[in-house]
Amino acid sequence: MKIRTLASIAVIAGVAAWGSLPAAAQQPAGAVMLVPGVWTTPEISAKCQAYAAKRAGVSGINDTTRQSVALACAQKLWKKEIAKGKS
Numbered sequence: 001m002k003i004r005t006l007a008s009i010a011v012i013a014g015v016a017a018w019g020s021l022p023a024a025a026q027q028p029a030g031a032v033m034l035v036p037g038v039w040t041t042p043e044i045s046a047k048c049q050a051y052a053a054k055r056a057g058v059s060g061i062n063d064t065t066r067q068s069v070a071l072a073c074a075q076k077l078w079k080k081e082i083a084k085g086k087s
Contacts, residue, residue: 040074044081048073 031039040048052070056062 034071034074038071038075039078041081044074044077045070047077 030041032041033039048070051073052066055069056066058066
């Protein structure tokens with residue numbers, strides 16, 4: 001039963017990764033993917049890391065919170081960047 005569940009998860013992850021390949025081809029040269037669906041540039045990363053450090057602190061206990069805040073920030077700023085480029 002566990003093997004079937006793990007195999008299903010692997011198939012879903014593979015399909016999700018395959019589906020994101022066309023989107024990756026459309027990204028600017030300086031952009032990198034932090035996690036699937038979250039792209040960033042060095043400028044966005046710097047802003048979001050500073051914001052996350054201020055918002056969540058820099059202690060080891062807050063690592064997960066700080067990462068989540070930084071990812072949400074990067075996703076929001078990336079969407080603004082894309083919207084600005086399409087206008």
